[in-house]
Amino acid sequence: MDLENQKRIKDFATEYGPENLVVILGAAEAEASGLAAETVTLGDPTFSGVLANEALGLSVFHVLEEQFKGAVDAEVFEEQVGMMEMVLEVEEIVEEMNEIRGEGCKYL
Numbered sequence: 096m097d098l099e100n101q102k103r104i105k106d107f108a109t110e111y112g113p114e115n116l117v118v119i120l121g122a123a124e125a126e127a128s129g130l131a132a133e134t135v136t137l138g139d140p141t142f143s144g145v146l147a148n149e150a151l152g153l154s155v156f157h158v159l160e161e162q163f164k165g166a167v168d169a170e171v172f173e174e175q176v177g178m179m180e181m182v183l184e185v186e187e188i189v190e191e192m193n194e195i196r197g198e199g200c201k202y203l
Contacts, residue, residue, distance in 0.1 A: 096130070096131045096144070097144075098144045101134065101146045102145050105146060105149065105151070113151050113153055114201075116153050116154065116202075117156065118132075118154065118155040118156070119158060120132060120158070121157065121158045121179075123183055124188075125184060125188045125191040128157050128192060129194070131155075132155045132157075133198075133199065134146050135151055136150065136151065136153060136196070136199030136200050136201075137198060137199040152200055152202060153200070153202065154202050155192070155200065156192065157192050158179070159176065159179065159188055160189055160192060
């Protein structure tokens with residue numbers, strides 16, 4: 096997760112409270128999704144951004160997870176994300192997200 100997005104997320108967490116935020120990711124690989132999820136739950140593992148040592152514990156989901164898919168209009172999902180769902184390793188992404196949420200999510 097780039098440094099600018101880390102700052103935005105930290106600012107939103109401060110302004111609205113971490114219990115009121117949900118981060119939605121869309122990275123194409125499980126490892127990239129996991130790294131971003133770890134950043135907003137446990138803190139920046141690269142120690143390069145404002146979330147280094149900042150365990151916000153935010154709720155975080157990937158666009159391909161059922162929790163997100165079921166919360167949006169099916170037609171919009173299909174139009175915007177449907178192709179990704181067919182070509183990406185969805186099970187691998189879901190496993191990675193579940194693992195990270197289990198380790199650091201405080202607000203599910």
